[in-house]
Amino acid sequence: MTEQQPYELLQRYADFELRRYPEHTVAEVEVDATFDRAGNAAFRHLFNYISGNNMARQSVPMTAPVLQGAAPSREPPSQKVQMTAPVLQQGPLGGGPAGGGEPDGGAYVVSFVLPTGMTEEAAPVPADPRVTIRAVPGSTAAVVRFTGRGTEADFAKRNRELQEALTAAGLKPSGAPRFARFDPPFKPWFLRRNEVIQDVAPDQAARPSAES
Template sequence: MAVEEPNYTLVQSDPDFELRRYAPYLVAETRVTGDFDSVGNQAFRILAGYIFGDNRSQTKLEMTAPVTQTTAEGTGERLEMTAPVIQRSDGDGTSGTYVLSFVMPAGYRLDTLPVPTDPRVTLREEPSRLMAVRRYSGRWTRSNYLEQESRLLRGIRQAGLQPIGTPRYARYNPPFTPWFLRRNEVMVEVAEPSAP
């Protein structure tokens, strides 16, 4: 069964990463505190409640991918309360505050998405961005993620690209998917390359 993902255009393919230009898309997100390896379960329950009908209109939304996770440090963004999961953290990355997001199905606008009843859920639009993305399989562990993040950052710097902001961890499969079949990605926004 195909799961909807955000639209992007492949700009460049490199052995260590893909350069993708994402179109704007909507997310439902929540902030949770804990260690990198366990916050996903906590946030998933909150966000799954929203898409499975815990909203004012009791509307059920289709599951999309990815679920993203990133550190909350350095975002400097205030989210407006409106009516997939990304994870971010602060501190040393082992324990801290993370932002996890579910991508919302296409066809909605911020003003047409169901209004969350849980105050921990906020809705916002991700703007169009140029993202460097490294795809990998394996377990959902901090050590696996950090290894892939390091390879991504090294690869984009070698390609002459400048990362912007905090890397994101994206998971595309349900927890029952065998670890060796999982699609994971680490992604980071990059500055527009200067013209030659």
């Protein structure tokens, strides 16, 4: 069975879960493609890496999910508006319509989460210069899960719903959302698991309005 990225469930809200993800390590590739094509464009590089195309000739077990998000260089900064009462802050989340940006392609980072316990230092050095290894700090995130094909339109709809639910819950998003796919393309589309993962401000814990 494919190992899945671990997390701690902090609270279950009506429309999303609040989770704590521990520090972990990813292998990732940046690609210029449309949202729907980015995963395929990056997959070969990442799959070859875990299959032994690295300096140690070491195979690395595959885990789930495969993550996709806007490349850091393309993430638009938050846009501050003129101060009113209350104080508001708004801005696109970046990375095409799923994040509020332009629909015709851009830079995306697609990541494989490496097995639990594999640090950045212990991970095999990639032989492919397009593959990079990065340590990701732990974070608190709001997550909405859904089944389906996991297209840009699917993620866009769920992301809008998640952002609205966060506002209603009084939770503040931090950074751009990530889009997670758990299943291979040969699995029936109506059974494929997908998630939108949105980090929230680290000092925000579960609220009394959440469901147990």
